[in-house]
Amino acid sequence: MRILGYFLVITPLLLISVLLWHYFGFDYNKRYSDINNIVSLTKLNTLSYKVTWYEPRIRRFESNIYTPYPELPSAEKLNYIYGDMYAK
């Protein structure tokens, strides 16, 4: 009976204290603004370099963006850039 009693008392107490901690224990605004201020100061989001598992995917993704010989612009784009000259 005692073990069950421990469970019945400790689990809700633990849950309540964690919930209180979650809602009142942190100054979320300060934490987020600290991070945002550093990103605005350095203009560098270094977190992307630290998320190890994702790095190869990011690299692959970036190499997809990079095209050594850019594709020829479409007529629409040329039209936008240079006016009506190319559209005709």
Place this chain on the structure above:
Amino acid sequence: MQNRLFLNYLLISLLKERSRHIGVVLLSLLLIFLLSSVLFISTSIQTTIQNAIKSEPDFVIQRVKGGLMVPLPLSWIDDIEDIRGISTIQPRVWGRYTTASSEPETMLIVGIDPLDPQSNRAFSKIMNQTDIKSFLDGNNMIVGSDIAKWMDMHYAKKSYRFLSLGGEFISVNRFATLPKSSNLISGDMVIVPLELAQKILNYDTQNVTDIILNVPNHAEWSNLKSKLEELHYDIRVVSKQDSIKAYKQMFDYKGGFFLALFMIVLLAFAMILYQRYTQVLSTEKKQIGILRALGWSVQDVLRLKMYETVIVIIFSYILAVTLAYIYVFIAHAPLLQQIFLGTDGYSGNTEWIPVINLPTLMSILLLYAVPYFSAVIIPVWRIAVTDPKEAML
């Protein structure tokens, strides 16, 4: 009255079989604890990244040679300036610096532009002072808390001598330390004025690492990207939208990966439980037979077992999730965080920002509860529907 007796019997039977229940609770505790910890960390990183992306520049321009990034000339800024619709263009100098000691430490050297008003604003917010001039006057640096700790240990409490990549010693004073709460992003960072960063990383004064620019009109983004790509053959343009998309893909991929792992573990768990219950039930068979002989209906027997199972599920779930929260957000997830983060300069001293993703936690509960429930209830139901005489044999 009947309910009280029923509950009393439920408690007694829970206690009688406590070794089995404690075993099951421990097993489920471990399973849910691990899964929730992984989930807490990944949600926290995801939210922090999403938040940090807001302050990122709209476009980053890099120069690529053989697939690798190389420094680009400042003259590229003049080419970009001619394009209409761009609000700010700035050079960026950053790179890694590894110390020459028996235990090398890698730092991220970042140069900041003294003339940029946005940097000045952010600087005054971080340092709680408006005077950026005193920082830019001499060779000063602001260091992340991991680096500060490393420098304290290596007798560099006031200044540190960098051996520049050109072979020249540069002594830099420690101006301030960045807050520990932003360690996730700035732990290994050393912020210095732009020219000093160029010196330490041995850049030409006319070379920078990359160029950033902002385009206020979002409708112009795709058009502007194609214009930028036409400027040079070795240019790489990375837009904010691209990185947001990439992050989303990564997190979806990773979330799916963990879900698949969890399904496998859960299946194994359900199989163990099923086997355990069908074996143990030979003794329990007798108990159910006696209850049935005493006049309990099949429904009553099922109700008893259902309550038993629900109590075990709820306790193990709440306990596991709470412990996972404490482990990740209060104890900062020792051991497990290395799976998620890590570069040369990463010390593993990270404070996660607590985020609770309720829908995912609820789906874990469902995914865990349903197989467990069926693994217990189905064998019990099978015995309960047989004749009590037969069951007691």
